[in-house]
Amino acid sequence: MGEGDPGPAARLADRRLAGSTGRPEGRRGRGATANPAGRYEAAEREAFDDGWESDAPAPLRTEVRPERTASVITRNTSPDIPFDRSLNPYRGCEHGCIYCYARPTHAYLGLSPGLDFESRLFTKPDAARLLARELGARGYRPETIALGTATDPYQPIEREHRLTRAVLEVLAEARHPVGLTTKSDLVLRDLDLLAGMAERNLILVAISLPTLDPRLSRRLDPRAPRPDRRLAAMRTLSDAGVPVMVNVSPIIPGLTDHEIEGLLEAARAHGASRIGHALLRLPGEVKDLVADWFAEHYPERRERALALLRQARGGQENDSRFTHRFRGEGPYAEMIGQRVRLAGRRLGYEFGRMALNTEDFRPPGAQLDLF
Template sequence: MGHGRRGSTREVALRLGPSTPPESARRGRGATANPTSRFAAARHEVFHDPDWEADAPAPVRTQVTPERSARIIARNTSPDIPFDRSVNPYRGCEHGCIYCYARPTHAWLGLSPGLDFESRIVTKPEAARLLTRELAAPGYRPETIALGTATDPYQPLEREHRITRAVLEVLRETRHPVSITTKSDLILRDLDILAEMAAQNLILVALSLPTLDPDLARRLDPRAPRPDKRLAAMRALSAAGVPVMVNVSPIIPGLTDPEIETILARARENGASRIGHALLRLPGEVADLVADWFSAHYPERKDRTFGLLAQARGGRENDPRFGHRFRGEGAYAAMIGQRVRLAGTRLGFAFGRMALDRDAFRKPGAQLALF
């Protein structure tokens, strides 16, 4: 089935969901729809009563639910991911990035990958305690823990809940290497811990910056800090001795790809020393959500974006194969890769993640053995 016919199918599919509110109630949110979880026992077609909409329905509010987990370290064996373990203090993310590849995971909770993903957040208040226990296990061997691989560890809720900071305190105490991926300048709150760990070669911070355009950013990731604040965070981190990577991710064909060289130049000016990049991925429900978002915000660019993605994904909108899913293949993907390499080399960037120190690790409570 061709892309043109798929577009109309999506328009119908995204009307099926647990009460997608009207636009006036979705202001400040990224998703334009709230499709039913694919694991739900029933689907419902939503009908908006014009009279109800005229009564100015209440805006979508963030709901927070604590989770009692048995473990906090997630493991993976993916050959194209440069870490084998990660910690995510939150499920769902209030930043509301429309392109987030983690959106489909909310379906596992019986929630929608659309608006629910960014408004119904699950916290893990016992993360630090669980991490301490797992690091103390007899067979544990240290490798870099990636913090915030699915959802942002410094999303707005972190100001109040401070779960990420508690996790970092454990990692600092045990001298455990960690990499952090975020979009938020809230990370500067923890600069005391980050600077101390950086002095021991225990940390790398990656700041995601898909665009420098504040208007586009407000639509792409509406509750994440503005691009200028992310650049300022790079500058402050670098000044404190914390190594900074700029993640030009995702690169969205026909929308953000003209900015690649400018993003890299600005990031370098503000202290970033390493580069990461990835082409837009559309796993699961993300394809429909992104298509609906384009229809709402940039309808004239939708066909070009999906056409270029299909060129880079072997004729499909998404290619989940290891080695292909992040960068794509074909002429367009090769051109993007070449632009990143050429600009990065010219600007003096290093590529990819850096090796962090594993040998300094000490198990929780190990210092008590001295007494």
């Protein structure tokens, strides 16, 4: 059983499947409005109102299960990603961001990219031990590890499981560079580790902030901290000497694109020194989930948002080609990029990832060799 396969019991147990049509199966405090079957399922169920259920559906509980893996560092050779290795201590994400491009990965587990993705979560309890083993392997060469590329390393269950903290302790001991991406001010819990790593130029923390509007944020990423708390986290990190990037991502046409300049000004005032940005992506099942979300929350904006996105995606709603998938192309995408660049230069930002220190690396436990 390889990484990403929690076993047949987890794939088959308690599948709350409903089609993306019919009455939405949304839950209060969740991002997705439905729980459609994954694309690899042999059968699909469709929800409909038979007149017997008039009450709102019961709150959806979060389920957490352990996943045993043989390794935790994932490698990539993508030409448009500025790192070649990443680590995610969790699968699925309770933040429930409706636009999350990682949602389709739950289909590989026999689960739905909809509500299952944000309520049926998997931990990697051996992450720190496996990481230490991989960093200590003969011939390992350090380059920045991206932490939190698919799911947020500081999602709510991190308070209990502390896997991200354990991973950071291994990286700090090894003096290994890491680029950390999160939406959560829980990152401040580990300020002691982050500040120490910053002194050696081993850390960059990126805070994702697609909107400053708290009402919109509750709908876009319902279980992530409010925008003001993310800004406050930027300030605390920066004051402690930890370099901070603001990730203006995703930029959603017709919904958040008007906020670019104001958002960059707010983040700069709170200590962010670098910018990252990406246009909304709709891979796999995310396309229908986002369309349903618009129909539920902003029906009057749905067609305009998708039309603008198609302008930037070669007439389609998603373009997976390297060098195109993050920024798009055409007049609308070029305008977005120009606005980010002009505002960033005016405010004194640096662009993109910073070069981190790889010279001080020492395999975990290497200091014991002195005795």
